[in-house]
Protein backbone atom coordinates (compact mmCIF):
# COMPACT_ATOMS: atom_id res chain seq x y z
CA UNK A 206 0.00 0.00 0.00
CA UNK A 207 2.71 2.45 0.96
CA UNK A 208 4.55 1.46 -2.17
CA UNK A 209 1.47 2.43 -4.24
CA UNK A 210 1.31 5.85 -2.63
CA UNK A 211 5.01 6.35 -3.21
CA UNK A 212 4.83 5.40 -6.89
CA UNK A 213 1.70 7.52 -7.37
CA UNK A 214 3.45 10.49 -5.83
CA UNK A 215 6.59 9.97 -7.89
CA UNK A 216 4.52 9.64 -11.04
CA UNK A 217 2.66 12.85 -10.34
CA UNK A 218 5.83 14.74 -9.62
CA UNK A 219 7.51 13.44 -12.73
CA UNK A 220 4.57 14.54 -14.87
CA UNK A 221 4.77 18.07 -13.57
CA UNK A 222 8.35 18.19 -14.75
CA UNK A 223 9.87 18.65 -11.32
CA UNK A 224 12.92 16.77 -10.25
CA UNK A 225 11.97 14.50 -7.40
CA UNK A 226 14.11 12.79 -4.90
CA UNK A 227 12.46 9.69 -3.43
CA UNK A 228 13.51 10.47 0.12
CA UNK A 229 11.59 9.27 3.14
CA UNK A 230 10.41 12.84 3.64
CA UNK A 231 8.68 13.16 0.29
CA UNK A 232 7.14 9.72 0.55
CA UNK A 233 5.47 10.74 3.79
CA UNK A 234 3.99 13.89 2.39
CA UNK A 235 0.76 12.57 0.82
CA UNK A 236 -0.44 10.84 3.96
CA UNK A 237 0.44 13.77 6.23
CA UNK A 238 -1.47 16.08 3.91
CA UNK A 239 -4.51 13.90 4.28
CA UNK A 240 -4.14 13.97 8.05
CA UNK A 241 -3.88 17.77 8.06
CA UNK A 242 -6.98 18.06 5.89
CA UNK A 243 -8.97 15.81 8.17
CA UNK A 244 -7.84 17.78 11.21
CA UNK A 245 -8.81 21.06 9.57
CA UNK A 246 -12.24 19.74 8.72
CA UNK A 247 -12.82 18.64 12.27
CA UNK A 248 -11.77 21.87 13.97
CA UNK A 249 -12.95 24.51 11.54
CA UNK A 250 -16.57 23.52 11.14
CA UNK A 251 -19.04 24.22 13.94
CA UNK A 252 -16.76 25.80 16.53
CA UNK A 253 -16.31 29.02 14.60
CA UNK A 254 -20.03 29.61 14.41
CA UNK A 255 -20.75 32.25 17.04
CA UNK A 256 -24.25 30.95 17.80
CA UNK A 257 -22.96 27.52 18.51
CA UNK A 258 -20.20 28.98 20.69
CA UNK A 259 -22.78 30.89 22.74
CA UNK A 260 -24.81 27.75 23.34
CA UNK A 261 -21.72 25.83 24.41
CA UNK A 262 -20.77 28.60 26.85
CA UNK A 263 -24.24 28.72 28.40
CA UNK A 264 -24.29 25.00 28.96
CA UNK A 265 -20.85 24.92 30.54
CA UNK A 266 -20.18 28.22 32.34
CA UNK A 267 -17.06 29.28 34.19
CA UNK A 268 -14.81 26.65 32.68
CA UNK A 269 -11.78 28.06 30.96
CA UNK A 270 -8.88 26.04 29.73
CA UNK A 271 -6.82 28.93 28.40
CA UNK A 272 -6.84 31.47 31.21
CA UNK A 273 -4.11 34.08 30.91
CA UNK A 274 -3.14 35.69 34.19
CA UNK A 275 -3.39 39.44 34.77
CA UNK A 276 0.38 40.19 34.65
CA UNK A 277 0.67 38.43 31.28
CA UNK A 278 -1.94 40.36 29.40
CA UNK A 279 -0.82 44.00 29.32
CA UNK A 280 -1.35 45.53 25.90
CA UNK A 281 -0.32 48.81 24.30
CA UNK A 282 -2.51 50.43 21.66
CA UNK A 283 -0.54 52.76 19.37
CA UNK A 284 1.30 54.85 21.93
CA UNK A 285 -1.84 56.41 23.44
CA UNK A 286 -3.38 53.60 25.48
CA UNK A 287 -2.30 50.90 27.92
CA UNK A 288 -4.87 48.26 28.75
CA UNK A 289 -5.32 45.01 30.58
CA UNK A 290 -8.41 43.02 29.63
CA UNK A 291 -9.06 39.27 29.53
CA UNK A 292 -9.10 37.64 26.10
CA UNK A 293 -11.51 35.05 27.37
CA UNK A 294 -14.78 36.84 28.20
CA UNK A 295 -16.39 33.91 29.95
CA UNK A 296 -16.28 35.83 33.25
CA UNK A 297 -18.79 38.38 31.93
CA UNK A 298 -21.42 35.68 31.61
CA UNK A 299 -20.77 34.69 35.20
CA UNK A 300 -21.25 38.34 36.23
CA UNK A 301 -24.40 38.56 34.23
CA UNK A 302 -26.15 35.47 35.63
CA UNK A 303 -28.30 37.19 38.24
CA UNK A 304 -29.28 40.06 35.96
CA UNK A 305 -31.20 37.70 33.70
CA UNK A 306 -33.98 37.45 36.22
CA UNK A 307 -33.84 41.14 37.20
CA UNK A 308 -34.15 42.62 33.74
CA UNK A 309 -37.72 42.74 32.60
CA UNK A 310 -37.53 44.68 29.36
CA UNK A 311 -36.06 41.77 27.48
CA UNK A 312 -32.65 43.36 27.07
CA UNK A 313 -30.55 40.75 28.79
CA UNK A 314 -27.13 41.64 27.47
CA UNK A 315 -26.32 44.32 30.02
CA UNK A 316 -23.38 44.62 32.40
CA UNK A 317 -23.26 47.00 35.37
CA UNK A 318 -19.91 48.73 35.67
CA UNK A 319 -18.31 50.06 38.84
CA UNK A 320 -15.37 52.09 37.58
CA UNK A 321 -12.63 53.79 39.55
CA UNK A 322 -9.86 56.27 39.16
CA UNK A 323 -6.61 54.88 40.62
CA UNK A 324 -4.43 57.46 42.41
CA UNK A 325 -6.20 59.21 45.26
CA UNK A 326 -9.22 56.95 44.81
CA UNK A 327 -8.34 53.26 45.16
CA UNK A 328 -4.82 53.95 46.45
CA UNK A 329 -2.64 56.67 47.89
CA UNK A 330 1.12 56.68 48.41
CA UNK A 331 2.81 55.28 51.50
CA UNK A 332 5.42 58.00 51.32
CA UNK A 333 2.87 60.78 51.32
CA UNK A 334 4.14 62.18 48.00
CA UNK A 335 1.70 63.03 45.30
CA UNK A 336 3.22 60.41 42.98
CA UNK A 337 4.57 56.98 43.81
CA UNK A 338 8.34 56.98 44.41
CA UNK A 339 8.61 53.28 43.60
CA UNK A 340 6.30 50.45 42.50
CA UNK A 341 5.87 49.58 46.17
CA UNK A 342 4.94 53.09 47.25
CA UNK A 343 1.21 52.58 47.53
CA UNK A 344 -1.50 51.61 50.00
CA UNK A 345 -5.24 51.30 49.72
CA UNK A 346 -6.99 54.63 50.06
CA UNK A 347 -8.50 55.74 53.34
CA UNK A 348 -10.22 59.03 54.05
CA UNK A 349 -8.15 60.01 57.03
CA UNK A 350 -5.03 58.61 55.44
CA UNK A 351 -3.94 57.45 58.88
CA UNK A 352 -4.30 53.73 58.87
CA UNK A 353 -3.13 51.42 56.14
CA UNK A 354 -6.55 49.95 55.74
CA UNK A 355 -7.31 47.49 53.01
CA UNK A 356 -10.65 46.79 54.50
CA UNK A 357 -12.64 49.79 53.26
CA UNK A 358 -11.70 49.70 49.58
CA UNK A 359 -11.38 45.94 49.20
CA UNK A 360 -14.50 45.20 51.24
CA UNK A 361 -16.50 47.56 49.06
CA UNK A 362 -15.12 46.00 45.86
CA UNK A 363 -16.02 42.57 47.21
CA UNK A 364 -19.59 43.76 47.79
CA UNK A 365 -19.78 45.14 44.26
CA UNK A 366 -18.60 41.86 42.73
CA UNK A 367 -21.21 40.01 44.80
CA UNK A 368 -23.79 42.37 43.30
CA UNK A 369 -22.54 41.44 39.81
CA UNK A 370 -20.68 44.63 38.99
CA UNK A 371 -17.75 44.59 36.61
CA UNK A 372 -14.79 46.38 38.26
CA UNK A 373 -12.83 48.67 35.92
CA UNK A 374 -9.98 51.12 36.54
CA UNK A 375 -9.64 54.23 34.35
CA UNK A 376 -6.46 56.14 35.11
CA UNK A 377 -4.56 59.04 33.58
CA UNK A 378 -0.85 58.24 33.85
CA UNK A 379 0.86 61.35 32.57
CA UNK A 380 4.31 60.18 33.68
CA UNK A 381 4.15 56.70 32.11
CA UNK A 382 5.39 56.10 28.59
CA UNK A 383 3.58 53.34 26.68
CA UNK A 384 6.74 51.44 25.90
CA UNK A 385 7.67 48.12 27.55
CA UNK A 386 11.35 49.06 27.61
CA UNK A 387 10.77 52.18 29.72
CA UNK A 388 11.10 52.08 33.47
CA UNK A 389 7.97 54.17 33.96
CA UNK A 390 6.01 51.47 32.12
CA UNK A 391 7.47 48.48 33.99
CA UNK A 392 7.02 50.27 37.33
CA UNK A 393 3.40 51.06 36.49
CA UNK A 394 2.50 47.54 35.38
CA UNK A 395 4.28 45.99 38.36
CA UNK A 396 2.38 48.28 40.73
CA UNK A 397 -0.94 47.42 39.08
CA UNK A 398 -0.14 43.70 39.17
CA UNK A 399 0.38 43.97 42.93
CA UNK A 400 -2.72 46.11 43.50
CA UNK A 401 -5.00 43.83 41.48
CA UNK A 402 -3.51 40.78 43.18
CA UNK A 403 -4.26 42.29 46.60
CA UNK A 404 -7.79 43.21 45.60
CA UNK A 405 -8.44 39.72 44.27
CA UNK A 406 -7.21 38.19 47.52
CA UNK A 407 -10.03 40.04 49.27
CA UNK A 408 -12.74 39.11 46.79
CA UNK A 409 -14.63 35.94 47.52
CA UNK A 410 -15.62 35.16 43.93
CA UNK A 411 -12.41 33.70 42.55
CA UNK A 412 -13.33 34.08 38.87
CA UNK A 413 -13.35 37.87 39.23
CA UNK A 414 -11.51 39.88 36.60
CA UNK A 415 -10.47 43.50 37.00
CA UNK A 416 -10.01 45.54 33.83
CA UNK A 417 -7.54 48.41 33.55
CA UNK A 418 -7.35 51.25 31.03
CA UNK A 419 -4.57 53.83 31.34
CA UNK A 420 -3.90 57.02 29.36
CA UNK A 421 -0.10 57.37 29.21
CA UNK A 422 2.20 60.31 28.60
CA UNK A 423 2.25 61.91 25.20
CA UNK A 424 5.83 61.54 23.91
CA UNK A 425 7.87 64.69 23.29
CA UNK A 426 7.30 66.43 19.97
CA UNK A 427 10.22 64.91 18.16
CA UNK A 428 9.97 61.44 19.65
CA UNK A 429 8.57 58.74 17.45
CA UNK A 430 4.96 58.04 18.25
CA UNK A 431 2.31 56.03 16.51
CA UNK A 432 -0.81 57.83 17.75
CA UNK A 433 -2.26 61.21 16.86
CA UNK A 434 -2.70 64.19 19.20
CA UNK A 435 -6.44 63.65 18.91
CA UNK A 436 -6.11 60.06 20.13
CA UNK A 437 -4.08 61.18 23.14
CA UNK A 438 -6.63 63.86 24.00
CA UNK A 439 -9.54 61.47 23.50
CA UNK A 440 -8.29 58.76 25.89
CA UNK A 441 -7.15 61.15 28.59
CA UNK A 442 -9.87 61.92 31.14
CA UNK A 443 -12.10 63.94 30.90
CA UNK A 444 -12.09 62.57 27.32
CA UNK A 445 -14.30 59.52 27.09
CA UNK A 446 -11.95 57.36 25.02
CA UNK A 447 -11.11 54.85 27.75
CA UNK A 448 -14.79 54.28 28.48
CA UNK A 449 -15.43 53.78 24.77
CA UNK A 450 -12.62 51.21 24.69
CA UNK A 451 -14.44 49.31 27.42
CA UNK A 452 -17.74 49.55 25.55
CA UNK A 453 -16.14 48.26 22.35
CA UNK A 454 -14.47 45.40 24.22
CA UNK A 455 -17.72 44.27 25.86
CA UNK A 456 -19.68 44.59 22.64
CA UNK A 457 -17.25 43.03 20.20
CA UNK A 458 -15.75 40.35 22.40
CA UNK A 459 -18.76 39.27 24.39
CA UNK A 460 -21.90 40.79 22.83
CA UNK A 461 -22.70 42.85 25.93
CA UNK A 462 -23.63 46.49 26.50
CA UNK A 463 -22.87 48.63 29.55
CA UNK A 464 -25.89 49.10 31.78
CA UNK A 465 -25.11 52.82 32.01
CA UNK A 466 -28.07 53.68 34.24
CA UNK A 467 -26.78 51.31 36.89
CA UNK A 468 -23.09 52.10 36.45
CA UNK A 469 -20.91 54.44 38.47
CA UNK A 470 -17.52 56.13 38.25
CA UNK A 471 -15.62 57.07 41.40
CA UNK A 472 -12.78 59.60 41.32
CA UNK A 473 -11.06 62.20 43.45
CA UNK A 474 -10.65 64.88 40.76
CA UNK A 475 -14.06 66.39 41.34
CA UNK A 476 -13.35 70.12 41.21
CA UNK A 477 -13.71 70.52 44.98
CA UNK A 478 -11.64 72.98 46.95
CA UNK A 479 -8.14 71.56 46.95
CA UNK A 480 -8.76 69.14 44.06
CA UNK A 481 -6.15 69.56 41.35
CA UNK A 482 -8.77 69.13 38.66
CA UNK A 483 -12.34 68.13 37.88
CA UNK A 484 -11.34 65.61 35.22
CA UNK A 485 -13.00 62.65 36.97
CA UNK A 486 -16.29 64.47 37.44
CA UNK A 487 -16.26 65.64 33.82
CA UNK A 488 -15.36 62.14 32.62
CA UNK A 489 -18.48 60.76 34.33
CA UNK A 490 -20.53 63.58 32.80
CA UNK A 491 -19.13 62.80 29.36
CA UNK A 492 -20.04 59.14 29.58
CA UNK A 493 -23.32 60.01 31.33
CA UNK A 494 -22.98 57.77 34.35
CA UNK A 495 -23.36 58.45 38.06
CA UNK A 496 -20.36 60.00 39.83
CA UNK A 497 -19.10 59.75 43.40
CA UNK A 498 -16.02 61.00 45.19
CA UNK A 499 -14.09 58.34 47.16
CA UNK A 500 -15.38 59.93 50.37
CA UNK A 501 -18.97 59.53 49.19
CA UNK A 502 -18.53 56.06 47.80
CA UNK A 503 -16.46 54.24 50.40
CA UNK A 504 -18.84 55.27 53.20
CA UNK A 505 -16.37 55.18 55.97
CA UNK A 506 -16.96 54.22 59.50
Ligand SMILES: [Mg+2]
Nearest residue numbers: 322324325473
Ligand atom coordinates in the same frame (compact mmCIF):
# COMPACT_ATOMS: atom_id res chain seq x y z
MG1 LIG B 1 -6.94 60.58 41.08
